[in-house]
Amino acid sequence: MLFSIPQKVLFKHCDPAGLVFYPRYFEMINDLIETFFDHVGYPFETLHGAYAVPTVQIDVTFPAPSRHGDHLELALQIHRLGTTSVTFGFRATANDSLRFEGTSILVHITKDGQPTPWTSTTRTAFTPYIRSTA
Amino acid sequence: MLFSIPQKVLFKHCDPAGLVFYPRYFEMINDLIETFFDHVGYPFETLHGAYAVPTVQIDVTFPAPSRHGDHLELALQIHRLGTTSVTFGFRATANDSLRFEGTSILVHITKDGQPTPWTSTTRTAFTPYIRSTA
């Protein structure tokens, strides 16, 4: 199952070439993942009291540019759920045009930086979003 | 030959966990590349009159976090110089600790989006920064 949110391309996202400045895409990716954690019942504002979920790897391709006013759909699914990590696959499309696509790995750590297992509640909430390989 | 610039981790770069928020690293990477183009005599503010250099692919790993006040050194070299593209390898270190490392591909395009060759002047200026494979 995919989790998705809409994101209109706003003035603040765009550069002098009139296109989305790619570091702003990474803010969108973070917003998508933050909204997903909220959706599965483990919101970032709760999580960050005692834990953190730093991104340790990310790769993205940008096959076509996005312009001010484009209506993007941002979507993610889970490619791999580890004991203390999660690998997301994500993409943005506008009218069936792919704007970016990539994967990222986040690790669930304690405040002192030690990887720590997801709770069973969180694992259960993540499960419907794991990519089917059937 | 490496091209490098210093970058202190500032308040604006950091998140509630007290660490650099990773989309801010992508702004640093863009600043590094913009400063490099300036250094080789093809500044972004000139380039963007008739051309653009969108990033079409980027991958980064973050082996260790950075904290407010850390003194980073950002460095790049060219992994591959194509006719109309360039692949950069880049990294950030602080006191010999690697904070991020990655590669990105930029394409030199005209305002209407067509890939266009680097001038021979630009190729010559890029050449000392191509990674030696000897």
Next chain:
Amino acid sequence: MLFSIPQKVLFKHCDPAGLVFYPRYFEMINDLIETFFDHVGYPFETLHGAYAVPTVQIDVTFPAPSRHGDHLELALQIHRLGTTSVTFGFRATANDSLRFEGTSILVHITKDGQPTPWTSTTRTAFTPYIRSTA
């Protein structure tokens, strides 16, 4: 009449003190005004083809901090509608607590920087949002 939008405080908005970093509030203010122009039928992505609306003055007070996860309501009204300018009053609240409040002046200009009158259509669309002084 007030125009308002919801804005949850996200991870990206917050600083190492766990509070909203105030330059992020100015991005929220810009989003609020962009959404308002969209609402009245003069969207920024259309406007910026031939015109621009630079902010020439802004003042804001921040009586109380906002934290990650707070649900803000951003609201504006028009304090003064000039021939070529508009003065907005805006504020953000969360559970009746005022987080920021201020005013800004925007000027409607052509691409070569000359102030140019609002169309009568735009003036009519703005009118319900002019602050009542009765």
Next chain:
Amino acid sequence: MLFSIPQKVLFKHCDPAGLVFYPRYFEMINDLIETFFDHVGYPFETLHGAYAVPTVQIDVTFPAPSRHGDHLELALQIHRLGTTSVTFGFRATANDSLRFEGTSILVHITKDGQPTPWTSTTRTAFTPYIRSTA
């Protein structure tokens, strides 16, 4: 005495109109103030261990736009040094053209939000930068 730093207008600062997007100016203002605190021996990365200096009021005018590649000089002085607060006056110029000018008030607080006096060491370090009224 004025405290000043150079700031080139970079690609990341600019909007689709090719001008600095004004929320980026507020990041520059924060950088200027952070660099000033560093200069007077009370760096933000130390200060934020036990204290914070939230901005409680800011007003800025923007008499002329800045473009990609402009070399700004950012300068500040202290307009008023209170027991637990400081009022800065700041401005940015490029080739004698004023780009923005304003004032902001910061309050020195403890982690639990209580205003707390500047140390005498900090007061002494601030003193040369207090605007002369003679």
